[in-house]
Amino acid sequence: MSKYNEYQDKTILVTGGAGCVGSNLTRKLAELGAEKVIILDNMSSAYEWNVPTNENVELIQGDILDDEELKRVFKMKPDYVFHLAAHFANQNSVDNPETDLMVNGIGILKVLQYAQLTGVERFVYSSSGCGVYGLDSKMPFEEHDISISLHTPYQVTKLLGELYTNYFHNLYDMPIVNARFFNVFGPGEVPGKYRNVIPNFFYWSMTKQALPITGDGTETRDWTFVGDIVNGLLSMGVEEEAIGEAINLGSGKDHRVIDMANKVNQLTGNEEGIAYVARRNWDAKTKLLSSIDKAKDILGYKPTVSFDDGLERVYGWFTDNWEDIERDAEF
Numbered sequence: 001m002s003k004y005n006e007y008q009d010k011t012i013l014v015t016g017g018a019g020c021v022g023s024n025l026t027r028k029l030a031e032l033g034a035e036k037v038i039i040l041d042n043m044s045s046a047y048e049w050n051v052p053t054n055e056n057v058e059l060i061q062g063d064i065l066d067d068e069e070l071k072r073v074f075k076m077k078p079d080y081v082f083h084l085a086a087h088f089a090n091q092n093s094v095d096n097p098e099t100d101l102m103v104n105g106i107g108i109l110k111v112l113q114y115a116q117l118t119g120v121e122r123f124v125y126s127s128s129g130c131g132v133y134g135l136d137s138k139m140p141f142e143e144h145d146i147s148i149s150l151h152t153p154y155q156v157t158k159l160l161g162e163l164y165t166n167y168f169h170n171l172y173d174m175p176i177v178n179a180r181f182f183n184v185f186g187p188g189e190v191p192g193k194y195r196n197v198i199p200n201f202f203y204w205s206m207t208k209q210a211l212p213i214t215g216d217g218t219e220t221r222d223w224t225f226v227g228d229i230v231n232g233l234l235s236m237g238v239e240e241e242a243i244g245e246a247i248n249l250g251s252g253k254d255h256r257v258i259d260m261a262n263k264v265n266q267l268t269g270n271e272e273g274i275a276y277v278a279r280r281n282w283d284a285k286t287k288l289l290s291s292i293d294k295a296k297d298i299l300g301y302k303p304t305v306s307f308d309d310g311l312e313r314v315y316g317w318f319t320d321n322w323e324d325i326e327r328d329a330e331f
Contacts, residue, residue: 006238008033013078015064015111016085018046020189021126021181025082025230030054032234040064040073045088045195049324050188064107074114080237081115083108084126086158092194093154094282104157105164112168122175122243124236125165129180129222129248129290131155132162140291143180143246151282162246175243177236182250182290186226186310187317192330198223198311201261202318203329205268210275217258217274220287224251225305225313235299242298250290251303263308267315 007029017026017039023046029037036056042063051059062069064085087093087103108125115123131154134147150156165176189195191203201211232249236242261274295301305313318325 003238004032004234007080007234009035010079011036011038011076012080012082013038013040013073013076014082014084015040016083016126017041018043018048018051018059019084020186021184021226021229021233022046022082022084023050023052023188024186024226025084025233026057027052027054028230028234030056036076038073038076038078040069041085045190045192047190047324047328049321050190064111065102067110070110070114074118077118079121081111081120081123082126082233082237083111083123085111086126087154089194089196090152090154090282091280093152093157097153100153100157104154105160108161108164112164112174116168116172116174120174122177122237123165123168124177124179124233125161127162127178127180127246128155128158129182129250130285130288131158132180135284139287140252140289141248142291143248143294151284166244169244177242177244178246179233179236180246180248180290181229182222182224182248182288184226184229185223185314187313188226190325190328197257198260198264198314201264202268202314203325205264205270205272206318206322208270208272210272211261211265212275212277213257213261214277214283215257215279215286216276217256217261218286219257220254220289221257221260222250222252222254222288222290223260223307223310224249224303225307225310227305228303232295232299232301235301239299245294245298247295247298248290248292249295249301250292251307252290252292253307254287254289255307260307260311263311264315267311
């Protein structure tokens, strides 16, 4: 019997469920036999055409800062909450620090309060492995080695979210898990000004533009395919040993930015090449690499999609949805 059978006939709330991770998680939960998967998303960086259309999925367009919308979704008594809603991206937080604090600070506090009042079985929070570890943390990053010397409001508020979930666990015995994502990529992420580098590179490459690399291209990232992230989240929702823990979800491998860019250009047939630009002043981490030993031990987590295969799947998704992507990309 699969451990994921515990999701059958359950009501599950996924905040931010229309985004890349959220839409893939929602689709999987629906396929696993959940009675209802509720998406609460303000659609600030998501699109209805990208939302799963399973009969047991309900999209509610609303904001986690809106008490009326939170009352509406928690009145449905969700058994599980996957809190993915966020004011996303480092540059976005630098440009809009107050909004970042409201969404990533007050927002998670509100969701936690409603979850505590309704007695959820598990609360899984999407934190950021790229955020909570600092220049003083040793690589590969291990869960105990977080930093309080951070470089963007997004990093600060992602750590704040973990402090709040831990507080609710310590005071109310809420069964929480903190998932630290590393450089998630995969089908479902529409490119845009504040989006991740891989969807943006595919967009620029498919529109025959040179790919802008900040730095010299030898920088590395721990890119992790969204399907592997989803499997990790599903395990976090059911493994008892995960309660109260922070756990990295990465690939455990790092890849150079220049190699990724060349692969994208190769897949799309783009001959415009690379353009080097100045590194952003907040972009202090030239290398990122996760330790996933804890995830392996507690969750049985094992990434299965190689980086090259993941890039090919993203290209396939871009090709299949190009008309929508080209229309909705926000630069």
